[in-house]
Amino acid sequence: MKVGLFIPCYINQLYPQVGIATLELLEKLGVDVYYPQGQTCCGQPLGNSGYEDDSKGACQVFVENFKAYDYIVGPSGSCIYHVKHHFDILEQTPEVKRVRNNAYELCEFIVKILGKTDIGASFPYKVGLHKSCHGLRGLKLGSCSEVMGEHFSTEEDLLNEVKGLQLMPLNRKDECCGFGGTFSVFEEAISVKMGKDRIKDHLDSDVQVITGADHSCLMHLEGLINRNKQPLKVMHIAEILNSSL
């Protein structure tokens, strides 16, 4: 099984530690993982802004980079969702179909494909899980509070096995943080208010570290936390799963 590591553009540039944790984690799990050079972006920022047609070049680069792998794994639910659901703008060649079918968000890959939940991590902190919308409602990484049915959560399955980690229940389990890509700047007031409200929920729930499977949401929350000097740390779930504190 050959796995291509997809590091989303903003993680590559701004959060290399998340990429490093993802790679180390996959290697620790015995995965034969490769990092194709020349990655750019999945095209999501363009598509979500209405410029889907201008993103075709980026989408093609993505397909070229990953067409040879059995699985494509990335630490960002929304980017993977974009590949799976919005690469319908490309001609559906066998390569494109293969890439779309084989793209997995990191947690989903570990739980569903590798069949593991306990990966020997330890992290002795009170953690709040931010369930990013594209991962939750798009990729169905977990049950949604609006939908009737059994509770399940891929990220919770993994976090519950981390030694010392205390997963704190939140008041609103899966409300959007307000990032939304370019929404965060073009609807600045609402975006900021939504982020502040999410943070308050975590603070009220005695959380020390906010985590999640999509670092773009976390970047938005971290920006607010740092500006307002709030007593919270923000870490990608890969960093926690790769911890042995």
Next chain:
Amino acid sequence: MNHAEKAEVFNKDEAKVNWHDKALWYVREKRDTSAHKVQGWEYLRELGSSIKANVLSNLDEYLIQFETNAKKNGVHVHWASNAEEHNNIINSILEKHQAKKVVKSKSMLTEECHLNPFLEKKGIEVIDTDLGERIVQLAEEPPSHIVLPAIHKTKEEVDVLFQEHLNTKPSQGNPEYLVSEARKHLRDKFLKADVAITGVNFAIANTGGFVVCTNEGNADMGVHLSKVHIACMGIEKIIPQEKHLGVFLRLLARSATGQPITTYSSHFNKPDDGKEMHIVIVDNGRTEQLSREDFRASLHCIRCGACMNTCPIYRRSGGHSYDYAIPGPIGSILSPGKDMKKHSSLPFASTLCGSCSNVCPVKINIHEQLYKWRQVIVKEQKQPVVKKSILKVAGVVLSKPSLYGLAGKSARFALKHFPRFMIYNKLNAWGKARDLPEVKNENFDEWYKKRNKNG
């Protein structure tokens, strides 16, 4: 002002935003609790959605069947292709009866057609009899929510409004007192009305009857006390058979307010002896929406308002920020089809979180349609130059790994080394309330290359 600008104004009063958010979240939670009690809720949604899809693909036949049956029942049926025709038809019925006083129960269609100002200009008194609608009517505002029209008003604000218009005593927003005064006021209007106008929740093709749902009984009260009943419906309100009410009535009330059923589900079939009943069937852009494959399913909507209650943007920006008769997520996919230029900011007033699609009782893929409208709007409407240039350039840069590498380097260099005032200024909306990420010495690419060299 576009949605973002209006939302910014609404957010000047954070305490009120918090209150608005909590009030609607409470309704969303009531909906969750109530839906949980129905075994097979998700199947019921699927059924509702399928019945609506069937209706939309056989609309011509069902409408004719409905008209035929309604006429058999002695009901007058009128067809209006747009808002103007709708208003003129109603006016001609009023003229025929020399009616001067009208009571109206809730109808989003008459809001959409701007019926009230049209009739008022002709010297006709139109009283909205739903309490929430009466409140916003007195305040000379449009409803801010389709089920809870005055949800943006606190009880203290209603107190002041009633003192001014209904001569009530100051009560510090005592709900019992205010409601009892409204009741007296409305009772008088009911008794004196010449004509009652209602909306239609469901029009049943195989019987020619229709159902109007209210919690206050105001539709019944109006209809029973007036000589003439005019019911206004969009063409998509049809359901094939009476038995399908068993699906829709269960979905509607639970989705709207978390009630198992609306307090009144009033079935109207034929006029009382000596009275007249009219139905006005309105298109007003619906056929055009039906022709748009990507947006067709928006016509499934049964106007429950659940997408508003769950929408984190709606809860924090208020219904008026949408500037359309139907606000919130559903309004944002209906309105561009009516006037794309005016409503072009609405499909962007979303993070595409998808909660709206999950609560929708008839499974409209609202967030996917928002995404699709964005693509259409960017092509068909003039876009702000800066936004357009940035995204067009990004498209080119992201298609060329070498350019992308250079751009990433320069951006990180700027973030790391430029003085704060160059990064945090008016041009940077991100940085108004948020810090930018701290820039590391190397990006992932560079780290990876180095590691492979060493390893």
